[in-house]
Amino acid sequence: MLDVQTRQRIDTARDILVGKVPDPKSQVEQITLALMYKFMDDMDALAEEFGGSASFFVGDFGRYSWRKIVGRGIGAFDALNLYSEGITRMGENPGLPVLFRSIFNNAYLPFRDPETLRAFLGVIDEFEYDNSERLGDAFEYLLSIMGSQGDAGQFRTPRHIIDFIVEIVDPKKDDIILDPACGTAGFLISAYKHIMKSNLDADSPLTSDERTRLAGNVSGYDISPDMVRLSLVNLYLHRFPDPDVFEYDTLTSEERWNEYANVILANPPFMSPKGGIRPHNRFSVTSRRSEVLFVDYIAEHLTPEGRAGVIVPEGIIFQSQNAHKQLRKMLVEDYLVAVVSLPPGVFNPYSGVKTSILILDKSLARRSETIGFFKVENDGFDLGAQRREIDQNDLPRVKTEVVEYLRRVREGDGIGEFMPSTGMVVEKSRVGEDGDYNLSGERYRVSVVTAGRFPMAKLGDVAEYINGMAFKPSDWEQEGRKIIRIQNLTGTSSKYNFTTRQDILEKYVVKRGDLLISWSATIGFFIWDDDDAVLNQHIFRVAPNEAILKKYLYYCKDQISAAITENVHGNTMRHITKGRFENIDIPLPSLEVQREIVSEIEGYQRVIDGARAVVENWRPGIAVDPEWPVVELGEVCDVINGSTPSRKEPRYWDANDVPWFTVNDIRQIGRRIDRTQQSISKAALHESSLRLLPPKTVLLCCTASVGEYAISEIPLTTNQQFNGLVVKQEARPVLDPEFLFRMSAQFKDELIRLSGKTSFNFVSGRVLKRIRMPLPDLETQQAITRDLTAEQSLVDANVSLIERMEGKIRDVMGRVWGES
Incomplete structure (x- = not known):
């Protein structure tokens, strides 16, 4: 395992070399040679310690031993000459097996600065060959520096x-x-x-x-x-x-x-x-x-x-x-x-x-x-x-x-x-x-529960629910402990207020792992996963008693939330009173069964977490070869802007003749558009500036949600947020629309830069035509597309797996509540 000390030593060695050996690959070669040189000498020392004899640095090569080069009493220039001559001649050492001689074949020291060498060898000397992986740790960390690892x-x-x-x-x-x-x-x-x-x-x-x-x-x-x-x-x-x-x-x-x-x-x-x-x-x-x-x-x-x-x-x-x-x-x-x-x-x-x-x-x-x-x-x-x-x-x-x-x-x-x-x-x-x-x-894992066989208990009988305190704007500060508000929990606002007040009672302090329930405006259950903070009003901190597990209560959240919704009142700020909340009934199995229920659900949740990591971290990246030719979009595509037919003409909207695409379709359907949520009439198409775009048109958003993209699988029209990229007839032998679709993911940063810094982002069709893209040969394009499509199918499978595991969790709690 790569430990911190090994990494720091390698980093230090590189820092020493960089002024004389700027190329990372050459740095790796020099560090590797020095490590092997030093480890051979370590093995000689170990053999001598156990009554044997050295086998690497013997005879005429004994004067090149590591211990002599880094030992006390040798000057910097002498060490430089010995080490430089040693690695150059080591390939001729008859005491080395063929393998080692080949490693040192044609080796040399690419600089002649004695102080740099002394500092470099001093760092390498700190390595100890105490297990078989240390050399591998160092070498593979070197590979990672070059981007190979x-x-x-x-x-x-x-x-x-x-x-x-x-x-x-x-x-x-x-x-x-x-x-x-x-x-x-x-x-x-x-x-x-x-x-x-x-x-x-x-x-x-x-x-x-x-x-x-x-x-x-x-x-x-x-x-x-x-x-x-x-x-x-x-x-x-x-x-x-x-x-x-x-x-x-x-x-x-x-x-x-x-x-x-x-x-x-x-x-x-x-x-x-x-x-x-x-x-x-x-x-x-x-x-x-x-x-x-x-x-x-x-x-x-x-x-x-x-x-x-x-x-x-x-x-x-x-x-x-x-x-x-x-x-x-x-x-x-x-x-x-x-x-x-x-x-x-x-x-x-x-x-x-x-x-x-x-x-x-x-x-x-x-x-x-x-x-x-x-x-x-x-x-x-x-x-x-x-x-x-x-x-x-x-x-x-x-x-x-x-x-x-x-x-x-x-x-x-x-x-x-x-x-x-x-x-x-x-x-x-x-x-x-x-x-x-x-x-x-x-x-x-076999489910441990059967439908509806547990006694019921009221929420007020299994836990204490501590409402947060009311903070005034004058209490808000730029440092101190976080003040947890509902919007911090729901994700609608990541901005926290802070306080340094010292008079806050311990019951209002939230610690990592605490269960919180928002009961006003937004109803929700949350496990706090941060440093100690303080609780704002309209949120309960739950203090379970010995009859219930915190995690079990948390997993009852869907059914409890539904019961809360049935009991809320108020117009502008819908909420539930504490009395009504504590009067909600829940099934209460034994603690042993609660643990089994939690264990089963968390097993499904771990699968969900793993699958979600795949879904959230996958990016359809394309490794661009600098040798590929580059073209402007306008050279290979017709750029066709969309528009919105007049809403004052009901006949433009009273028929479902022609699909009409907007950014909401991406959010609801995905990036492959085989249907749209809105349609227009043929009259709207013929009497406006709209043009019908063919299948395999790449749809690129250049207004507001700049950089969003999709590809059509059907003939359609778009609103003015989108430009349709239609591969020109003469470019079809050299550009696959599917490759253009995949490349569109790479355009986003450039489009955002070109859209300016005003409050209303916009990229004109004229500017869009000047966007440059790599154009490998058609076979390479199709290979890239196949790979990304295969990766996408794996991601889609993870999405399905998440849905399936979420369904299993619902089934478990459904049986607990006697719903199935």
Whole structure:
């Protein structure tokens, strides 16, 4: 895991180099060489400490050792000469294996400033080689600086997650072990250490031959030569004399297709390039998505008794594309034994992506009728960018329960009495009953409530409701504690007033996690998620008693809100009296059942949160190649402005002859317009300046809501807010309207800039024609469009998933209230 100290050291080293080596790539090369140079010397020192002898800096090369270069008593100029000569000659060092000599081949120091070098080496000297990942941490952080890290979904796997997976899969000394996307070889080294640790006792120590065979049974592939180089170094430094890591494209090459493994461990990249992967035809699942192909590859390359642990993105778990469903069906029927859900943020600071672990066992899966679903809430580190260590750690308990579940299945003990505290066991028939094969465990949680079987209680009997205090405008300040008003909770105003008053009673102080209910004007339930604040009037702070859980009361919000609406009074400010509010009845199960209800709902809510993150964060981005030609819109499109027929002519509006498009259609229908909410008559079309726009017209808003865009699927007209972009007849061989539609998302910032800073934004058709856009060849346009359309379908599937999970929450509370 990338720790703060490692990052700071790398940043400091770059800051030192930048004046002499301004190019980031050259900085990376110099830092990498220095790290490897220093770590070789560390290994020599470690060997000598245990009574052995140095192997790297020996003979004539002994004078170039790191310790001599950075040691006390050596002058800056002497250190410069030694280090410069050392890295230049290191490729000739007979004490280095071929691998190391190739790394230092043609290496040189690109500057001659002794003080800069001394400062730089001083920072590198602070690194200690105390575990196999430190070099990888430093190197991959360097890659992230150049923008390489994460571009292909290649995120560093934290060491504790690697060890967790390895301990569950439990590789043995005779197993053939593979990582088909090995990165820095973290999984391979962890598996090696696990086997060594498992064979330490006197009854089963590894013989010399077994150690040699074990090292030969471990292999890895990676498409990146940099990663291959680093893996080889890492394995060599862990006493693999001749490590087997190959530069190999696992998804498109066939030369190693017939090589199988007893154990496969992987965190494969899961971002597909534009246009998708172009695999060969030997995969069982037809797809161009790398995450699908990698999981397929891993499953298909297990021996008959093989097992695997693989980290996958959420798309594998629940996306509805045919390839994803086909893969899940294959896994459920023949390979999958357990799924472990990880918290989002495990891969911070590289990515907040949500992931899960699939545990595969080819032999066990075919004998078992169940799948275990487990959930890690906390992995021992907070989920922020810094990933600081915390006390909460579910990994040991989850590991114990997963291992016990697999043991019971393997030994035929049965799972009738096995009730894991971190998950559940689900029949395979349930997983496949709807053909979706969804691998989200929460989906299969059995509801704990039946309709209308709970006693009723009045709100006033289960909690105290503390109304906020009235603040005068004179109490408002620019600093202090926030004053919570209804508009702050509903989102209609994010601007807070503050107060520094010290005489506010504690009952009016709101703390993180408090339940608030607005009972005047806007009715709503809210969980406060901010620092301590003070409560304004017209909002209750809820203080539940021992009979009810706060979260249970919160999830009763829809039914309580409906009851409040029936009891409100007032004309200008509709509200409910406290007496009427406290007299509302709610079902009151036992605390145990309340906890189960809350647990079930929060399981659905976590799925909603994950899906909503996909929906809210997806942007249809297009990576523009600077080599693409650029054209002005007016060169390739006719720009046609819309208008509004006179409302004084009823006959223009009394027929539904011609669709008439406005910005509200985007808000109600989406960006693909196959119908409109308003229509006009043929008379309006023929007797006004309106023009009928053909299908595949891109509709671009240039007034008020500047930058909004859509594409028509039907002939239509528009109001004057929109300009229609119709690809010219002569431009159709070089411009796909769908590509123009996708590019329109990129126009917004430029249009806003061109619209000026007046209160009424406006971009004229003349200005719009001068907007410049890249124009790659038609095949590239269509490939980009296909990719974005596929991504859009995934986003749409998440929207559907949100609706489905929200429906499940409503169903749960409906049963609690006896509504179903």
